[in-house]
Amino acid sequence: MTIDLLKGVNLYLIGMMGVGKTTVGRLLGQHLGYGFVDIDTCVEKAGGGKSITELFAELGEPAFRQLESQVLSQVCAFTKLVIATGGGIVVQQQNWSYLHHGLIVWLDASVEILCARLAEDTTRPLLQNVDRKAKLQFLLEQRQHLYRQADLRITVNEGETPEEIATKIIEQIPSVLKPGVLSTE
Numbered sequence: 001m002t003i004d005l006l007k008g009v010n011l012y013l014i015g016m017m018g019v020g021k022t023t024v025g026r027l028l029g030q031h032l033g034y035g036f037v038d039i040d041t042c043v044e045k046a047g048g049g050k051s052i053t054e055l056f057a058e059l060g061e062p063a064f065r066q067l068e069s070q071v072l073s074q075v076c077a078f079t080k081l082v083i084a085t086g087g088g089i090v091v092q093q094q095n096w097s098y099l100h101h102g103l104i105v106w107l108d109a110s111v112e113i114l115c116a117r118l119a120e121d122t123t124r125p126l127l128q129n130v131d132r133k134a135k136l137q138f139l140l141e142q143r144q145h146l147y148r149q150a151d152l153r154i155t156v157n158e159g160e161t162p163e164e165i166a167t168k169i170i171e172q173i174p175s176v177l178k179p180g181v182l183s184t185e
């Protein structure tokens, strides 16, 4: 049902660091028979195989954001993909013109959940050497109005598995897609 309605249109997962975009996106791709692309992984390849942390440190955030936009502009030319974005993709206005090529799904979790998941993380440069909870709260406050522009908001609750979240997304997609809306017939 959901697969028929989508007609190959890409799904973009947006939301805060740690909410599970990469983990859930991979599963969602498998369930839908779609390919899976992680924008961070593509940025690392485009950046010569350097990690996100190295690219942040060497390029600085503005140039990282440019590279991220460039990658997104290339990825959105393809179809039948689930695309896990980086949490900051929503900040660049121009990225919305690429995201709107597909259906945008916001994974939304509390700062407490994000904090617990990222407590030991060393791969998110924005969370190094800071009060993690305060930083996540600050970023969420800055970005919430942007995440709200998604077509579909999925609340991620404590204890829900990635599988359960993927199922929830698949179940809710029809509510934002009317039959025929994406048809080219």
Ligand SMILES: Nc1ncnc2c1ncn2[C@@H]1O[C@H](COP(=O)(O)OP(=O)(O)O)[C@@H](O)[C@H]1O
Residues within 6 Å of the ligand: 015, 016, 017, 018, 019, 020, 021, 022, 023, 024, 084, 117, 118, 159, 160, 161, 162, 165
């Ligand atoms: N539903 C979930 N329940 C518990 N842990 C999760 C869940 N989804 C993701 N995780 C874990 O949380 C961390 C962040 O997940 P990730 O998919 O990288 O998030 P994002 O791409 O949104 O930053 C990883 O360690 C991942 O294994």
Ligand SMILES: O=C(O)C1=C[C@@H](OP(=O)(O)O)[C@@H](O)[C@H](O)C1
Residues within 6 Å of the ligand: 015, 016, 017, 018, 021, 022, 040, 052, 085, 086, 087, 088, 089, 123, 124, 125, 126
């Ligand atoms: O929120 C952000 O600004 C970032 C999120 C990260 O991706 P995830 O959301 O997949 O963790 C990664 O792009 C980078 O560390 C910056």
Ligand SMILES: [Mg+2]
Residues within 6 Å of the ligand: 021, 022, 038, 040, 084, 085, 086
């Ligand atoms: Mg990710």
